[in-house]
Amino acid sequence: MVRQTSRIGLILRRFAVAFAMLIAFFPIFWLISTSFKPYDEWAQWPPVWVTERPTLQNYRIVFAPDAAREFAATQAGSLDYKVSGSAWKAFGDSTIISVSATILSVAFGTLAAWAMVRFGTGGENYPFQFLTVRMFPPIAVVVPMVVLFSVLRMSDTYLGLIIAYTAFTLPFSIWMIRSFIEEVPSELEGAAMIGGMTRLQAFRSVTLPLVKGGLLATALFIFILNWSEFLFALTLTAGDVVTVTVQVANYVSASSGKLYGVQAAMGTVSTLPVIFFGYVIQRHLVRGLTFGAIKR
Amino acid sequence: MSTEAVQRHSGPDARKGWGIPIGLASVLPAQITVLFVVLMPTLIVIWLSLTDWQPTAGVPWYRAEFIWLWNFYDLWYDERFLNSVVRTVFVVAVCVGIELLLALALALLFLDEWPWRKLAVSVIILPMMIVPVDAANAFFMLFNERGPINHLISVVAGRPYEFSWLSHPLWALIPIMLAEIWQWTPLMFLLVLTGFMNLPENQVRAALALGASPPRILFRIMLPLLLPVIVVALLIRSIETFKIFDPVYILTRGGPGAATETISMFMYNGAFVYFRIGYIAAAALIVLVLVVSICMALARPIKRFQG
Amino acid sequence: MTARLELIDIHKRFEDTAAVNGISLALAPGEFFSLLGPSGCGKSTTLAMVAGFLEPDGGEIRVEGRSILHLPPQARRIGLVFQDYAVFSKLTVAENLAFGLEVRRVRRAERRRLVHELAQRLALTSILGRRGGSLNMSEMQRVALARVLITNPELLLLDEPMSNLDAEVRASLRGELKRIQQDLRQTVLYVTHDQVEAMSMSDRIAVMREGAILQVASPDEIFRAPAHRFVAEFIGDPPINMLPATVEGDGSSRIARLPANWILPLGPGELAEGAYLLGIRPHELMLSAASGTGTAAGIVRFLENLGAEHVLHVELGDMLIRVSARPGSARIGEGVNLRTQSWQGLLFDARTGNRVPVRALGAAA
Numbered sequence A: 001m002v003r004q005t006s007r008i009g010l011i012l013r014r015f016a017v018a019f020a021m022l023i024a025f026f027p028i029f030w031l032i033s034t035s036f037k038p039y040d041e042w043a044q045w046p047p048v049w050v051t052e053r054p055t056l057q058n059y060r061i062v063f064a065p066d067a068a069r070e071f072a073a074t075q076a077g078s079l080d081y082k083v084s085g086s087a088w089k090a091f092g093d094s095t096i097i098s099v100s101a102t103i104l105s106v107a108f109g110t111l112a113a114w115a116m117v118r119f120g121t122g123g124e125n126y127p128f129q130f131l132t133v134r135m136f137p138p139i140a141v142v143v144p145m146v147v148l149f150s151v152l153r154m155s156d157t158y159l160g161l162i163i164a165y166t167a168f169t170l171p172f173s174i175w176m177i178r179s180f181i182e183e184v185p186s187e188l189e190g191a192a193m194i195g196g197m198t199r200l201q202a203f204r205s206v207t208l209p210l211v212k213g214g215l216l217a218t219a220l221f222i223f224i225l226n227w228s229e230f231l232f233a234l235t236l237t238a239g240d241v242v243t244v245t246v247q248v249a250n251y252v253s254a255s256s257g258k259l260y261g262v263q264a265a266m267g268t269v270s271t272l273p274v275i276f277f278g279y280v281i282q283r284h285l286v287r288g289l290t291f292g293a294i295k296r
Numbered sequence B: 001m002s003t004e005a006v007q008r009h010s011g012p013d014a015r016k017g018w019g020i021p022i023g024l025a026s027v028l029p030a031q032i033t034v035l036f037v038v039l040m041p042t043l044i045v046i047w048l049s050l051t052d053w054q055p056t057a058g059v060p061w062y063r064a065e066f067i068w069l070w071n072f073y074d075l076w077y078d079e080r081f082l083n084s085v086v087r088t089v090f091v092v093a094v095c096v097g098i099e100l101l102l103a104l105a106l107a108l109l110f111l112d113e114w115p116w117r118k119l120a121v122s123v124i125i126l127p128m129m130i131v132p133v134d135a136a137n138a139f140f141m142l143f144n145e146r147g148p149i150n151h152l153i154s155v156v157a158g159r160p161y162e163f164s165w166l167s168h169p170l171w172a173l174i175p176i177m178l179a180e181i182w183q184w185t186p187l188m189f190l191l192v193l194t195g196f197m198n199l200p201e202n203q204v205r206a207a208l209a210l211g212a213s214p215p216r217i218l219f220r221i222m223l224p225l226l227l228p229v230i231v232v233a234l235l236i237r238s239i240e241t242f243k244i245f246d247p248v249y250i251l252t253r254g255g256p257g258a259a260t261e262t263i264s265m266f267m268y269n270g271a272f273v274y275f276r277i278g279y280i281a282a283a284a285l286i287v288l289v290l291v292v293s294i295c296m297a298l299a300r301p302i303k304r305f306q307g
Numbered sequence C: 001m002t003a004r005l006e007l008i009d010i011h012k013r014f015e016d017t018a019a020v021n022g023i024s025l026a027l028a029p030g031e032f033f034s035l036l037g038p039s040g041c042g043k044s045t046t047l048a049m050v051a052g053f054l055e056p057d058g059g060e061i062r063v064e065g066r067s068i069l070h071l072p073p074q075a076r077r078i079g080l081v082f083q084d085y086a087v088f089s090k091l092t093v094a095e096n097l098a099f100g101l102e103v104r105r106v107r108r109a110e111r112r113r114l115v116h117e118l119a120q121r122l123a124l125t126s127i128l129g130r131r132g133g134s135l136n137m138s139e140m141q142r143v144a145l146a147r148v149l150i151t152n153p154e155l156l157l158l159d160e161p162m163s164n165l166d167a168e169v170r171a172s173l174r175g176e177l178k179r180i181q182q183d184l185r186q187t188v189l190y191v192t193h194d195q196v197e198a199m200s201m202s203d204r205i206a207v208m209r210e211g212a213i214l215q216v217a218s219p220d221e222i223f224r225a226p227a228h229r230f231v232a233e234f235i236g237d238p239p240i241n242m243l244p245a246t247v248e249g250d251g252s253s254r255i256a257r258l259p260a261n262w263i264l265p266l267g268p269g270e271l272a273e274g275a276y277l278l279g280i281r282p283h284e285l286m287l288s289a290a291s292g293t294g295t296a297a298g299i300v301r302f303l304e305n306l307g308a309e310h311v312l313h314v315e316l317g318d319m320l321i322r323v324s325a326r327p328g329s330a331r332i333g334e335g336v337n338l339r340t341q342s343w344q345g346l347l348f349d350a351r352t353g354n355r356v357p358v359r360a361l362g363a364a365a
Helices: A007-035 A057-063 A065-074 A087-119 A126-135 A138-151 A158-181 A186-194 A199-210 A212-228 A231-235 A244-254 A260-280 A282-289 B022-049 B070-076 B079-108 B117-124 B132-142 B148-157 B173-197 B201-209 B214-242 B246-251 B263-272 B277-306 C043-051 C093-103 C108-121 C137-149 C167-184 C195-201 C219-224 C229-234
Strands: C005-014 C017-027 C032-036 C058-063 C078-081 C155-159 C188-192 C204-209 C212-217 C241-248 C255-258 C262-265 C274-280 C285-288 C296-305 C310-316 C319-325 C335-340 C346-349
Touching (some): A007 A260, A007 B117, A007 B132, A007 B173, A057 A260, A087 A126, A087 A260, A126 A158, A126 B022, A138 A231, A138 B022, A138 B263, A158 A212, A158 A231, A158 A282, A186 A199, A199 A212, A212 A260, A231 B263, A244 B246, A260 A282, A260 B132, A282 B173, B022 B277, B079 B173, B079 B263, B132 B173, B132 B246, B173 B214, B201 B214, B201 C078, B201 C137, B214 B277, B214 C093, B263 B277, C005 C043, C017 C043, C043 C188, C078 C137, C093 C137, C108 C137, C167 C195, C188 C195, C195 C219, C204 C219, C212 C229, C229 C241, C241 C346, C310 C335
Parallel strands (some): C032 C188, C032 C204
Antiparallel strands (some): C005 C017, C005 C058, C204 C212, C241 C255, C241 C274, C274 C346, C285 C335, C310 C319
16 A cells, blocks of 8 residues: 555564564464473573473373372472363363353354344344343352352352353353344345245254354454453362363462473363464454444 | 444345344354343342352242342452552553564564574464463463573572562562563564564555665554554453463462452452352453443444544 | 656567557646556556566656656655555654655755645545554545655656445545545646546547557547447446447438337438448437337336436337436336437447448437
């Protein structure tokens, strides 16, 4: 657009971009780098930037209880090492909860979005009602929810977190899917209905295939939110259910932060799936994070 | 937000077999879920806020002592609570402001095409893909007294520097805000860049042909056109930052003392460390009313603005 | 202000296609000059080179005799009006007009005076306070014009400024634009693919095809004496009929033999016997009551009702010929006789497409 005239200006601009890339990548580099450091390099001064003796020990401690016990007995004797259980459990729990909540959120969201777009159900301002959910600080809802869940015997269960996650991602799924459905002309459904289909059949066989890609993007986006969620997972569980974020927090706080290598290993593996999915739906990120307000 | 006219096609045929309109039936699952997780807790929170219930006292929550509005009275004079509110507003203003400025500056570097542009965008948006807890974890290590930040400062200063950022009452907020800014500037960047890319290109060309300098084009032509996108971005980020919890919990838990307590952290500590549920419920109610009324006050002008 | 523009042997290649292939033009001061041609003919590329957004591979562009090739767009004293007008939508009309003056650091009082002066001439005074985004097409066109005119450009470039508009709006904006141009005596280079726009507004037209200029002439001459069959076919509505013709005989008894045994006598001229293309505009044909020499018999196959007149599509041998006729003069399926009426005598070389000069000897003559 604006034409570049000076050569030095161009070089400075590219340099600034490179610097921004460096800043963006550095904390992640540090996380990954630390995850391969042997025990004695974790807290060395001056800090080791890239270890010359890479080890997988940290990952073993994260995943294998045996390695963790052995580590606690031998090297971390002085450290307050309390984290029990392997990361497998956290990954399993997070997967179960995130996948279930994602499916529910997208299913409910698709139905609601369709009704809003095609029937104007609830009126013009109805979709905003769902947005307000996103404006609530979750902590304000968490306090009574802990009470409510204990009454319903849902605290520290999969079901409790699944319901909470579903509700708190519904604003995203409804608004995002709404913006996808709005791009499909309603005449297509109308034509199918003239051909003898019911409304629901017309939706299923005409609109749904057309927004399939959008639904998938929405699902991945919501999966990312669910997988990354921390506050609900922290307050609505008590050890029976452990999500990856809670497991990370456990490592960080277990020993007032001396288990750098293990922390870093857990941090690295827990964020990998999210980064992967994030890049898969990179094109739709803007739409998702602005509730469909800004499209590409 | 999108205010396109809603298409209406409800007719006599828009009904299911058992007489519920199909539109209503379709929004029901979503509506019930939200009511269950938002409305019920809100009712409970109203009740709790009028009691002094503490789970450790051995009385079930519905039989807790009713103390009228004393919780609210106490909160009004609770400096820790008021400080957390002021601190949160401060964090929102500083973080979102810096995020916007950085995002604008970054986006301006990406207006033309060059070979590794796509790769650069992908790397720069990496932070927003990270699980927030892990991002905070990384910053926890970076700002450790024996971490790379202190190392870099040592190298520049030429003498060993082992400052303990996270245990200093004043400076501990810096790593928290930096983590927040680092993680969410990419989102702002992506929004602003999308806005720039969708600008009517000929208006920029016309300004150029009229002889305007790049800064004048930016401030007179591009930024005014970009304003709706900027408002959406600011709003979304402000709402999200207002809820800030993960980095505070991981980095300081609100400490040292209450030096880095944001509203969310204050309420977490009150409810899950000191178990003063009734008291925190009152705080939660205040925050809910505050947030909802701010949003309602903003909704009308923004809708008009967007339209 | 008004200036002379010269383009001398301009070349521009994109990869391996020649977008502009050696064109030369000279615009007189105050002239309304159109570049007319189908999309991809190189007219917009030419305009972009004059504006300075593209650099020619070869050739010279001069304003008032001085080369402007080394100048960046903003240093050329050229006003550019875009296809979508590109009115600054967030600025008021007054701010739009003042923009170019602000850039040139004209003092505030002077700016106000110039804005009001020009606003008056272009009937913008009543909308000076409105935002660019709220204007209609006619207002946008005038704002876009005023915005560049106020900077006193030596040359005004307009890039298909009406292609996004409804036919109705277009007609009224054409008149408006021409009036403003005459009023200000501004040199204008107008790029369009619409022959009606070019014909109705221009002093002269350059018809372009495949990066080259086929003819530069006044609208009248372009219509009456097209230099090439492409020009003849591009100009005129309804379009011209092109018939294969065989020229026979010599001297005064020369004839053109057309399909369906139609024979037209030709006037004197340097003309060899052989195959040609003969152009007859629909208005140069009429229905004839009598058959005989100089007429052709055909059957009406379609009929376009244009209100004031009908365009008959008459089957002649294996061709369809368009004929303008008064409403009601023929019905579909009816057999009719055609003869020429004040035919201009357009004859084109069948191979090169160039026009062959020949005097017409219409059937009436």
